[in-house]
Structure formats: structure tokens, C-alpha cells
Amino acid sequence: MTAPQVHHLFHAPIADHSFSSDKKTLAVARENNVELYQQSGDKFALSDELKGHEKTVTSVDIAPNSGRIVTCSQDRNAYVWEQTPTGWKPTLVLLRINRAATFVRWSPSEQKFAVGSGARVIAVCYFEEENDWWISKHIKKPIRSTITTLAWHPNSVLLAAGSTDSHARVFSSFIKGIDTRPEPSAWGERLPFNTICGEYLNDTAGWIQGVAFSPSGNALAFTGHDSSVTIVYPSAPEQPPQAMLNIATRLLPLNSLIWNGETEIIAAGHDCEPFRFHGDENGWQLAGSLENKARESGGAREESALNMFRQMDLKGQAQADTKLKSTHQNTVHTIRVHEEAGGVVSTFSTSGVDGRVVIWTV
Numbered sequence: 567m568t569a570p571q572v573h574h575l576f577h578a579p580i581a582d583h584s585f586s587s588d589k590k591t592l593a594v595a596r597e598n599n600v601e602l603y604q605q606s607g608d609k610f611a612l613s614d615e616l617k618g619h620e621k622t623v624t625s626v627d628i629a630p631n632s633g634r635i636v637t638c639s640q641d642r643n644a645y646v647w648e649q650t651p652t653g654w655k656p657t658l659v660l661l662r663i664n665r666a667a668t669f670v671r672w673s674p675s676e677q678k679f680a681v682g683s684g685a686r687v688i689a690v691c692y693f694e695e696e697n698d699w700w701i702s703k704h705i706k707k708p709i710r711s712t713i714t715t716l717a718w719h720p721n722s723v724l725l726a727a728g729s730t731d732s733h734a735r736v737f738s739s740f741i742k743g744i745d746t747r748p749e750p751s752a753w754g755e756r757l758p759f760n761t762i763c764g765e766y767l768n769d770t771a772g773w774i775q776g777v778a779f780s781p782s783g784n785a786l787a788f789t790g791h792d793s794s795v796t797i798v799y800p801s802a803p804e805q806p807p808q809a810m811l812n813i814a815t816r817l818l819p820l821n822s823l824i825w826n827g828e829t830e831i832i833a834a835g836h837d838c839e840p841f842r843f844h845g846d847e848n849g850w851q852l853a854g855s856l857e858n859k860a861r862e863s864g865g866a867r868e869e870s871a872l873n874m875f876r877q878m879d880l881k882g883q884a885q886a887d888t889k890l891k892s893t894h895q896n897t898v899h900t901i902r903v904h905e906e907a908g909g910v911v912s913t914f915s916t917s918g919v920d921g922r923v924v925i926w927t928v
Contacts, residue, residue, distance in 0.1 A: 568927040570893050573610050575603065580917040581623060582900050587630035589904065592923065595623040600637050602654075610923075616647055618656050625670045627679070636679050638667035644681050644691065646700055659700040661689045669715055675722035677744050682713030688727055690739045690759075705737050705760050715776050715822075719783045721748040723757060726786055728774025734788040734796070736764035752784060752800040752808075763803070768796045769812045776822040776833065776901075781909025785847075787831050789820040795833060799847045809847040817841065817852075822901040826911040826928060832856070834898035834916055838890055840926060856926060857892055896920035 581595040603610035619639035645656040665684030678692040689702035711731035738757035772792030801808035818836035896919035904913040
């Protein structure tokens with residue numbers, strides 16, 4: 567496997583990151599601002615800052631076709647940023663929420679975007695031509711806690727959400743006059759706004775950290791705070807799923823995941839490295855890490871523990887070995903597709919608490 571490209575941008579946590587469609591611009595959520603980096607050679611250099619939020623920016627997303635950037639923050643606001651000859655111009659979005667905004671993503675059609683929040687609502691936002699502003703409709707029931715993650719179905723109507731009430735749900739976000747009526751699928755046929763197309767609880771009721779539809783939209787994967795990954799294959803509207811498979815792992819919890827084709831999932835989180843899962847509706851399994859580093863055997867670990875106690879006995883202190891053997895040196899927050907063709911991923915990117923953005927070749 568090709569060595570990953572590591573871009574150590576700063577010594578502060580990265581809440582979220584997003585690349586432009588040409589991969590030349592990188593947007594990074596850092597504290598109250600979003601920093602924009604431009605690629606020069608094989609490095610990224612800071613080129614601009616989007617300032618306007620009063621509290622921590624929690625999520626950022628660049629629309630691939632229009633290049634518009636949407637940001638949301640703990641200040642309960644979201645902005646849509648458009649590039650003008652004089653710089654980036656923000657437009658405030660009418661979110662109407664009374665708690666922090668936690669997560670934002672553009673729909674594939676780029677006609678709307680969804681914002682998760684701590685107010686137990688999802689704001690589905692779209693542009694109203696008459697008044698020249700972005701307004702929102704709320705998905706509320708039956709959400710009972712903070713929305714932590716969102717993912718769009720390829721049809722731009724179905725929306726998956728994970729929350730701290732331990733459920734992953736699939737909703738319809740159909741807005742008349744904005745969306746075209748989607749083709750009937752296993753998720754449903756008639757899909758008025760706020761229709762619940764699926765509601766799933768993982769085996770141990772852990773918080774849901776990451777959620778994603780497969781490229782075809784016919785399967786849903788979500789990862790929980792119990793270190794598990796669950797894959798759901800729906801059968802028909804208002805019917806039990808054809809299969810719901812839960813992979814319990816001995817890893818630390820995973821925060822984010824993506825699909826590579828229909829039979830592979832790549833996920834990353836508190837273990838600071840990405841892992842692969844393989845399978846289909848008959849069964850899934852953990853295939854291992856993407857890091858091509860030598861794993862310490864149990865014997866080697868025991869030997870190093872013995873050496874540590876020897877050092878403490880001889881010198882009164884242990885040698886401080888604080889560098890991890892993984893590329894990331896702290897928790898990975900976000901994993902995103904970097905380049906793909908027909909649903910098959912060739913490169914993906916990760917960012918996290920260590921201030922690094924890493925581009926991996928699959």
C-alpha cells in the first residue's frame with residue numbers, strides 16, 4: 567500500500583474537514599473559524615479564513631459543483647459562504663434552533679443541506695428565491711436526543727441520522743418545489759416530509775457516532791459508542807429489514823465511516839487508525855487495519871512492560887515513549903471520501919484531534 571500523505575496543519579483539534587471537487591482547496595474547522603488551505607506542490611498553505619461564528623465551529627462541507635461552503639457552530643447558527651470578487655460572503659441561515667448545531671452536510675443535488683443539533687431536531691435548509699434567504703423545515707419526531715451525525719441517500723430525499731438516544735433513523739426530507747419525486751425503493755414509495763423510513767437500535771444501545779448509505783443507497787451502516795458497526799439491508803416499506811448485522815469489535819469506539827463499493831466499509835475513531843470491514847447481507851467481519859505497520863505481539867508487549875519496570879527500578883523513572891505507531895497521533899474525528907469512481911473509493915481523507923489531515927490510498 568502507498569504511504570499516506572500527512573498534512574500536519576497545526577497543533578489543535580480539527581472538528582471537521584472538507585475538500586473541494588478539484589481537491590485543491592481544503593476547508594478545516596478550527597475553533598471559531600474555518601481555515602481554507604490551497605494546495606501548492608505536495609503541501610497545503612493557509613490562504614483564507616472564514617470568520618463569523620461566535621463559538622466553536624462543529625462542521626463544514628464544500629458543495630462539489632457550486633463550490634459553496636456551509637458551516638455550523640455551537641452558536642446555534644449556520645452560514646452559507648459564496649466566493650465573490652471581494653472574498654467569501656456569508657449568508658445567515660434561519661435554523662430556528664435553541665441548542666448547538668452539531669453537524670452539516672449538503673445533499674447530492676446541492677439544492678439543500680441538513681443541520682443536526684442538540685435541540686433534538688434536524689433542520690433541512692433550502693433557498694427561498696422570493697426572500698433571497700436560506701430557510702429550514704424541522705424533522706423532530708421521534709428524535710429524543712442530540713443529533714451527532716447525518717448522511718444523505720444518493721436520491722437527495724432520504725436522510726440518515728444518528729443520535730445520542732442510541733438510534734439510527736432514516737427520514738424523508740422531501741420538499742415540494744425543490745425535490746423531484748424519488749423512485750420507489752426498499753425504504754419507501756410515498757415519502758412526504760418527516761416520514762420515518764427506518765429506525766434501528768444497535769445491540770447494546772450505544773450512542774451512534776457515524777452513519778452512511780452504501781453507494782446504491784440500498785444498505786445503511788452505522789457505528790456506535792459500544793465499538794460496534796451495524797449494517798442494515800431494508801426489505802420493503804414498513805417491513806422488518808431483510809438483514810441487520812452487528813459486528814462487535816475489540817477496538818476502541820469508531821467515530822466515522824464510509825463505504826467502498828457495496829461490500830467494504832472503512833471506519834476510524836479512537837484507535838487513531840482506519841480499519842476495513844468486508845461482507846454482504848450474509849455476514850460481515852473486521853478485515854484489519856489499513857496501517858502497514860508491524861503489530862506488536864503479546865510477547866513483545868510483555869517484554870516492553872518488563873523493560874519499563876527495570877528502567878523505573880534503575881533510574882527511578884520510565885522512558886517516556888509517547889509517540890504512537892499509527893499515522894494519526896490522536897483520535898480521528900472524520901473520515902471522508904477523497905476520490906471515487908462509481909462508488910469505488912481510490913483515496914479517502916481523515917482528520918482528528920492531532921491537527922493532521924491524512925490522505926490514504928486504498
